[in-house]
Amino acid sequence: DRAKLGELFRICGNVELQFLTNSGLWFGFLLGWIQMIISLFYENPWSLSIGGGVVGLATNWLALKWIFEPVEPFKLGPWVLQGKFLRRQQAVAAEFSKYFADQLLTAPQIWSSILTDPETRPAFAKLFAQHIDDFVGRVTRKLRIVLNPELLHKISLSAMDKLPQHLPRVYPYMDHTLDLQVSLQTAMECMTPGQFERVLHPIFEQDEFTLIIAGAILGFGAGLIQQGLETGRIKVPNIQRIVSRMRWRFYRRAGDSV
Secondary structure, three states: OHHHHHHHHHHHOHHHHHHHHHHHHHHHHHHHHHHHHHHHHOOOOHHHHHHHHHHHHHHHHHHHHHHHOOOOOEEEOOEEEOOOOHHHHHHHHHHHHHHHHHHHOOHHHHHHHHHHOOOHHHHHHHHHHHHHHHHHHHHHHHOOOOOOHHHHHHHHHHHHHHHHHHHHHHHHHHHHHHOHHHHHHHHHHOOOHHHHHHHHHHHHHHHHHHHHHHHHHHHHHHHHHHHHHHHOOOOOOOHHHHHHHHHHHHHHHHHHHO
């Protein structure tokens, strides 16, 4: 269920998502100072657009690095450095296990998977039939009755069909006995930093490159607007002319060196 997995991701990664959003303000401000200093010594309106693209790219890249790196904590003077997500292992373990136990690994969900999944249903049907045979066999042996194997097979099939009607009676007992929330939370709290890092980071990794490039594009667009406000017009540069000029300078320098 992608909706539930998305909700799980939002709950467990809410702090990191907020940091990713807010980090643009701080990283952008600090990197903007560098961009401003460069513009004081290099007067070119395109420094705003190009600088904005670099700032946008660097901001998202730094934020993602800060969330998940370093994986292993290490001490730098009075500070202990470790990824923001990894420092929240205890809190994330509690949130993750509670959501899983309440929404995903409930007794109804588990039984639904067992009885409908094409991989688990045949295995469970075979196991269920064995228990039916053992139970009926114990009863009939005491009564000295011998049943036809085909009849036993029909009994097990009939019991299997009626099983879903009676399962709700055991749901509370099953949830209480399995106690999945405590089991999951304990297991997650005992994970090494490297193992715990793989809980949430793979979801970010799928779109990490997209996030970084999106930051660069938005930064470039913001710089382009700044350029328009400063110069009064926005003119896209002639890329072919720039490449030709760079090539000419390269050949000239090569000729001078010879």
